Amino acid sequence: MIRLEHVALRVGVPDASGRGWSTRTLLHDLHLELPERRVAFVGSNGSGKSTLLRLLNGLATPTEGRVCVDGLDPATDGPRVRRHVGFVFTDPASQLVMPTPVEDVELSLRRTHRDRRARREAALALLASRGLADVAEQSIYDLSGGERQLVALTAVLAVEPAVLVLDEPTTLLDLRNRNLLHRTLAELPQQTVVATHDLGLAGQAERVLVMDAGRIVADGAPTETLAFYERVMA
Numbered sequence: 001m002i003r004l005e006h007v008a009l010r011v012g013v014p015d016a017s018g019r020g021w022s023t024r025t026l027l028h029d030l031h032l033e034l035p036e037r038r039v040a041f042v043g044s045n046g047s048g049k050s051t052l053l054r055l056l057n058g059l060a061t062p063t064e065g066r067v068c069v070d071g072l073d074p075a076t077d078g079p080r081v082r083r084h085v086g087f088v089f090t091d092p093a094s095q096l097v098m099p100t101p102v103e104d105v106e107l108s109l110r111r112t113h114r115d116r117r118a119r120r121e122a123a124l125a126l127l128a129s130r131g132l133a134d135v136a137e138q139s140i141y142d143l144s145g146g147e148r149q150l151v152a153l154t155a156v157l158a159v160e161p162a163v164l165v166l167d168e169p170t171t172l173l174d175l176r177n178r179n180l181l182h183r184t185l186a187e188l189p190q191q192t193v194v195a196t197h198d199l200g201l202a203g204q205a206e207r208v209l210v211m212d213a214g215r216i217v218a219d220g221a222p223t224e225t226l227a228f229y230e231r232v233m234a
């Protein structure tokens with residue numbers, strides 16, 4: 001289970017004069033337990049969704065309070081947390097490091113598949129299972145944004161993380177690939193936590209939390225929270 005215990009996150013920002021610094025609070029005293037398998041965060045631009053997600057695998061550290069993911073503290077258990085929590089970024093280019101999709105997925109499989117040939121076969125099979133067989137050996141730079149996003153997801157899932165965190169995963173996807181991603185996420189066995197402006201994706205969650213200015217302003221079943229979001233925040 002994911003738990004945030006009175007978590008606050010403050011950063012130093014240049015003040016209006018440009019000569020000094022002031023403190024800005026990005027997250028305010030968040031106290032949450034997230035046992036649900038499908039959790040979604042929605043909220044306006046800059047409301048703090050990505051910042052909150054980044055706490056879950058140690059990419060950001062709270063200035064107050066504590067985060068706990070299945071008993072691990074991302075602030076102190078860095079490497080274990082990063083194996084436990086897979087993170088899919090909005091921009092797949094920031095996480096695809098190898099020249100081709102198959103090599104990127106192979107990189108994820110290096111711990112579980114020592115034999116090179118078996119590793120390549122497994123990587124190709126995983127890509128094929130996501131409809132990416134035809135682009136498996138193509139240059140990463142020649143893929144469309146949507147294809148890159150699906151490759152990034154495949155590479156993260158290849159590590160078999162217990163928790164999958166996705167930051168706006170459908171931004172680059174066309175309708176077909178968006179629907180494919182919705183179906184893919186719905187079928188995953190692991191806990192998924194997503195931040196999204198795609199209300200169709202949020203609607204698939206068991207629990208939706210609405211963020212505003214670093215606070216949770218609504219929390220519950222998707223029908224009520226998304227109705228609140230569209231009524232009050234749009």
Ligand SMILES: Nc1ncnc2c1ncn2[C@@H]1O[C@H](COP(=O)(O)OP(=O)(O)OP(=O)(O)O)[C@@H](O)[C@H]1O
Pocket residue numbers: 011012013026043044045046047048049050051052195
């Ligand atoms: N390291 C930082 N220093 C200063 N401000 C930051 C830092 N990181 C994030 N912010 C600010 O915190 C706010 C929340 O950012 P965040 O990326 O979490 O929002 P978001 O809800 O994910 O927005 P979007 O929907 O646009 O992706 C933004 O105003 C951003 O500029």
